[in-house]
Amino acid sequence: MDEGNSSQKVEVESAYEVLISFEFVFILHFVNETMGITDKLCQALQNQSQDILDAMHLVSSTKKLIQQFRDEKWDDLLATVISFCKEHGLDFPDMNARYVARFGRSRHQQEDFRNEHYYKVDIFNAGIDYQLQELNHRFSEHVMELLTLSSALDPREAYESFRVSDICSLVDNFYPIDFTDDEKNDLKKELDLYKYDVVQHLGFKNLKNISELCQCMVRIRKSEYYLLIYRVIKLVLTLPVSTATIERAFSTMNVIKTDLCNKMEDEFLSNAMMLFIERDIAAIISMDSIIDDFENLKRRRVPFS
Incomplete structure (x- = not known):
């Protein structure tokens, strides 16, 4: 065997050792579980026409599911990985034994450092915490407040409980330069009338999202009477929910x-x-x-x- 083939054989054997290792199998199962939780959110955020209210609920639900997975599913995940290794004849470590790195140099030098600590803290908890950190970064309290206030315009919410104060807060906190002080005062008056005129319109309760509300206002010519509210609706429709x-x-x-x-x-x-x-x-x-x-x-x- 020439030197080139020998080198390739060593690389193949090394790669095979990694692929059948417990650590690799554990990470694959872990990624599969976490991606299963975040898959719907990822697909929704790729949709250019994503509804704001749906996105807000989906983000909140995903955060809760990820946190629940971190708090309650460690034992189930570990049992699933060990069962997979037994079924396919792969080695798996004693979780109470001292951790020894198989590939590369270990970052841990403690004598009492156990395998369970490595897989649970360094991989399981760290991986989930990173995902939660990314979600909190992309959807901070400030962004969630914006989405929550914007949902006051959603016809599905407004038909049951129209929140004038939320829409006024939305304009004050997020669109201060788009409305003059006089327009903000006039907006409050428009909203009081809009609550009984448009929200109680027969066709209003059949609307599914803010986009349909905007089209409906144009169709029934209410956009000509409620110019300030129509401006707020157009501003909300430009929110960059999708990436x-x-x-x-x-x-x-x-x-x-x-x-x-x-x-x-x-x-x-x-x-x-x-x-x-x-x-x-x-x-x-x-x-x-x-x-x-x-x-x-x-x-x-x-x-x-």
Whole structure:
């Protein structure tokens, strides 16, 4: 056997040892369980039309389930992993024995450091705490307050209990520069009338989300009478609950700004990214209309047509 094949054989054997190790099996089962809890939330947040109220409830529910998994499911997870190892003839350690790292150097030097402590504290608890930390970072108390106050406009909630104070707080706390002091006072008066006029409208109780409420107000011409409330609704509809657009922007940047095109200015890059991200819309714009618009920007020495 030549040196190249021998080296590959050593790498394969090393990889195989890792794959059949208890630590690897434990981590796979742990990731499978945690991803099962967060999967619905991840899918929902990728939806560009995600409803605010649904997102708020889904985030809260996911946090509770993850915390419950941390507090109550350690024994069940460990039993499942050990059962898997027995079924497939894999070795598993004594949880009360002193921990010895099989791969790499151990960070722990204590004589009484047990296997259970390593798997429960360093992997199980640490992994869940990191996920909770990320959720709390992305959906902080400030963000949750914004979503909670915004839910006061949701027709499913408002039909049972319309909260004028929450909508006023929403404007005061999150949209102070979008409304003058006089408009804030007028908004309170609009809301008092809106509570009995629009909320009690026959078609209101059949609405499913804020987007449908906005369309309904236009359809029944209430947007013309409740201009300030309609403005609040439009502002709430622009809340970035979904991260899909941001992620597509970063992916697009890698496609457009290559090694050959790495010196383009910010404005040109932004325009190119917009065309790439919204290419479905750009596809319906005719080339002739683009040429006409470009020609009309200013007078040119050579006419285009």
